[in-house]
Amino acid sequence: MDSVKVAILGFGTVGSGIYEIISEQQERLEKVLGRPVEVAAVLVKDCSKERTIPSDVLVTDDFDDILRLSDLDAVFEAIVGVEPGYTYLSKAIDAGLHVVTANKELFAYRGLELKQRAEERGVNVRFEATVAGGVPIIGALCNLLRMNQIVKIEAILNGTSNYILTKMREEQVSFDQALSEAQRLGYAEADPTNDIEGFDALFKVVILAELLSGQKVDWDEVYRKGISHITAYDLAQANGRIKHIGRLVIDGDGIHADVRPISLTESHKLYPIEGVDNAIVVTGDLVGELVFQGPGAGKLPTASVMVEDFVDLFKSARKPVDIF
Ligand SMILES: NC(=O)C1=CN([C@@H]2O[C@H](COP(=O)(O)OP(=O)(O)OC[C@H]3O[C@@H](n4cnc5c(N)ncnc54)[C@H](OP(=O)(O)O)[C@@H]3O)[C@@H](O)[C@H]2O)C=CC1
Numbered sequence: 001m002d003s004v005k006v007a008i009l010g011f012g013t014v015g016s017g018i019y020e021i022i023s024e025q026q027e028r029l030e031k032v033l034g035r036p037v038e039v040a041a042v043l044v045k046d047c048s049k050e051r052t053i054p055s056d057v058l059v060t061d062d063f064d065d066i067l068r069l070s071d072l073d074a075v076f077e078a079i080v081g082v083e084p085g086y087t088y089l090s091k092a093i094d095a096g097l098h099v100v101t102a103n104k105e106l107f108a109y110r111g112l113e114l115k116q117r118a119e120e121r122g123v124n125v126r127f128e129a130t131v132a133g134g135v136p137i138i139g140a141l142c143n144l145l146r147m148n149q150i151v152k153i154e155a156i157l158n159g160t161s162n163y164i165l166t167k168m169r170e171e172q173v174s175f176d177q178a179l180s181e182a183q184r185l186g187y188a189e190a191d192p193t194n195d196i197e198g199f200d201a202l203f204k205v206v207i208l209a210e211l212l213s214g215q216k217v218d219w220d221e222v223y224r225k226g227i228s229h230i231t232a233y234d235l236a237q238a239n240g241r242i243k244h245i246g247r248l249v250i251d252g253d254g255i256h257a258d259v260r261p262i263s264l265t266e267s268h269k270l271y272p273i274e275g276v277d278n279a280i281v282v283t284g285d286l287v288g289e290l291v292f293q294g295p296g297a298g299k300l301p302t303a304s305v306m307v308e309d310f311v312d313l314f315k316s317a318r319k320p321v322d323i324f
């Protein structure tokens with residue numbers, strides 16, 4: 001029986017999680033897809049690093065090796081930054097491959113272009129993992145957008161920041177200690193600046209705004225502040241709990257968005273969201289308020305939504321909902 005052949009770009013926290021799920025869940029995959037899934041190749045930056053990858057899987061630092069593979073069906077992308085990811089995914093799409101990405105920085109800057117390119121080539125780009133880690137918020141919004149108008153989103157979108165704020169408040173550890181722990185657990189980016197300065201949440205807000213509007217967002221219009229200036233004293237003195245919040249309000253003038261720490265009182269839906277969890281409060285004009293919550297970062301939660309994206313691509317004969 002022919003297998004579905006995939007390559008994984010990046011083999012850090014997320015890429016190794018994708019590999020782990022595909023190798024350990026073959027039975028489930030075959031049941032749902034009717035075919036086995038084969039990881040044919042893995043792309044990394046440094047081939048000399050020690051990794052537990054079987055010898056029949058090609059490990060390379062040259063993306064052209066991936067394009068030269070015969071019968072490849074899809075690529076998972078879990079590398080860091082806009083480039084080289086954008087170039088690799090553009091080439092993959094041009095070669096007729098489906099793409100599943102976790103790279104929010106790349107998707108915030110160039111996601112609409114990739115979607116457009118994929119549409120022209122008759123393949124799909126899936127990006128559930130770019131927002132809120134293991135929480136399937138993109139799929140939920142796509143379903144809601146068929147009839148509802150989304151009027152507001154308030155969300156905790158960075159697992160690292162929420163983890164740090166929770167640890168500092170509950171266990172009186174220092175900012176640096178909490179950040180080190182978030183890095184050890186695979187929540188923070190290798191360079192955590194984007195997490196603690198609010199850029200990561202900004203990327204996610206931009207992706208959500210573009211999903212809702214189908215248009216490029218003017219980043220200068222989005223206020224951004226992170227959590228790096230917050231002290232134990234601030235947390236103790238706050239009237240409530242300080243949380244890092246991304247907001248989008250959609251009205252007749254368009255989308256108004258910001259990303260900043262806010263002190264929330266107990267009655268707020270995001271007040272009880274602790275640790276690495278993310279949560280998104282979505283208000284639709286027909287449905288009212290909905291809350292989505294779950295692990296916002298980490299190896300298996302993130303890899304899980306990517307494999308779900310992939311399965312959905314290959315399982316459904318129907319065209320995925322295209323809301324752009
Ligand atoms: N960690 C998380 O919880 C989440 C992460 N993401 C996103 O997923 C992506 C991956 O994150 P994560 O796994 O944590 O990152 P890591 O830093 O753990 O891993 C990055 C991987 O990408 C490879 N890589 C980096 N640069 C290049 C390059 N130029 N060419 C080829 N390979 C390269 C690295 O290779 P090498 O091993 O040789 O160094 C490494 O294997 C990021 O975009 C991140 O924002 C999204 C949701 C959650």
Ligand SMILES: N[C@@H](CC=O)C(=O)O
Pocket residue numbers: 130132133157158159160161187188189195200296297298
């Ligand atoms: N570093 C990110 C990972 C997931 O997007 C976070 O902490 O939320």
